[in-house]
Amino acid sequence: MPRISLEKIKEYLFYILVFVLPWQVRWIARDHNFGGVAFEYGRISLYAFDIVLIILFIVSWSSYFIFKKEKAENKFNNKAIVVSLILAIYCFVTISWAAEKFVAFYWAVRMFLAWGAFYLMQGINFSKIRLAITIVGAGFVQGFLSWWQFINQSVWSSKWLGMAAQRVNELGVSVVGVGEERWLRAYGSWPHPNILGGFLVVSFVFWVYLLGKVKDQYQKRFILITGFFIISGIFLSFSRGAWLVFLILYLWSWFYINRKMPNIKAKNFLVGTAMIMIIMLIIYRPLVATRLGIGGEGRLEIKSNTERVLGHHQAVEIFSKNIMGVGIGNYAFKIKDYYKIDKIWEVQPVHNVYLLVIVELGIVGFLILVIIFFYLLFYLYQRKRYFLLVLFMSFLFLGLWDHYFWTLPAGLYGVFLGLGLFAREV
DSSP: OOHHHHHHHHHHHHHHHHHHTTOOOEEEEEOOEETTEEOGGGOEEEEHHHHHHHHHHHHHHHHHHHTTTSOOOOGGGSHHHHHHHHHHHHHHHGGGGOSSHHHHHHHHHHHHHHHHHHHHHTTOOOOHHHHHHHHHHHHHHHHHHHHHHHHHTEEOOBTTTTBOOEETTSTTSOEEEETTEEEEOOOTTSSSHHHHHHHHHHHHHHHHHHHTTOOSHHHHHHHHHHHHHHHHHHHHHTOHHHHHHHHHHHHHHHHHHHHHOOOHHHHHHHHHHHHHHHHHHHHTHHHHHHHHTTTSOOHHHHHHHHHHHHHHHHHHHHHHHOTTOSOTTOHHHHHHHHTTOOOGGGOOOOSOHHHHHHHHHHHHHHHHHHHHHHHHHHHHHHTTOHHHHHHHHHHHHHTTTOSHHHHSHHHHHHHHHHHHHHHTTO
16 A cells, blocks of 8 residues: 555544544443442443544554655654653553552553554644644534533433433533522533533634634634534533633633734634623523622532532542552542442542542652653743643643543543644654
8 A cells, every 4th residue: 555545544543533532432341330330430441432543553553564664753752752651651550559450450551542642643644724623623513512402401312422311300410500490511422511611622722723724715604603612612511610711712812813813804703702702691691600609609519619629638638648649540449448438429530630640640650740741841832832832731721620631531532642742843
């Protein structure tokens, strides 16, 4: 097969991988039950995007062996790749002291696959514009789903789309409570609205990037339609962390446009995004007030905030007794056993990626991750890659508010694909 064909296959497999990440289609190979109730954090699953990634590995290896006589680029000159490989290997080391070794092995393999995606990105000749279009297109689909779910106040179940049924009157469903009323927060195709909000915030960054590339009428329509659904989807997720990051990114986008795109038409699109948010704020102001605690917090908000604070205290206490960590993928099990929690639905990872990493991987694993982050941040700033720097900071900030970048396979892959994008610039 001609080299150009293999290179194109690799490129488009990469776009497909990015596009299917939000879809949680999976085969559950092994369930973990407590008292007859499935424990999500103990499940062993094979996702659709795993298969795409494995195919990408096979094509990449085939390309290397077919053309092995050609001089290969030494990608390991990039220190971020080497250090991240050390992190992936260290995850396997933590299996030795993890209580649930099989679960730890499963997540260590996932970490290695995530690193593999990170490494492969350095050799894939992809277009940044096509990548941006892929992510923005995926954001449009998620925004459209958000509207459908919010209008119908339910999420339909589909094993082929990886979506679980969510109904506003069921316990355990993420809602906004206003008095006696319950309003379903949009999920998209994700397992929680906060993840939807985080993904759409990232989509918004790439949407701003595409603003500077608009040339003809069809492209303007694409920007207009996708922008509406991405921004309104962020709102309908009712994720406070996503709202805060979006506000920061919106203010940054004005600076970015003034410096990179001194174009009044691009600014008009940003004015339009502000109008969308303002209109939705006016229409749904009671829900917004409840989420922000204006005029007093509602019962559900108090419960949510209390659980978050308790989770932080629990994480700190467990780390103080396990400096080397409890093993990758074992935090939820440790919480259950340490605090003797009988109701399995009350077992939740701490809503902070950095606390979660330091508890699972210990001080050593956490420091390795910090080295990777600071290395990439330093070089992105030094080389004035401000767009990617802002995208990186968005990832880091979102990690303060939730755990899905570490506990959800799609979230973990998303982080390492992002790191791969940043590493190409250093």
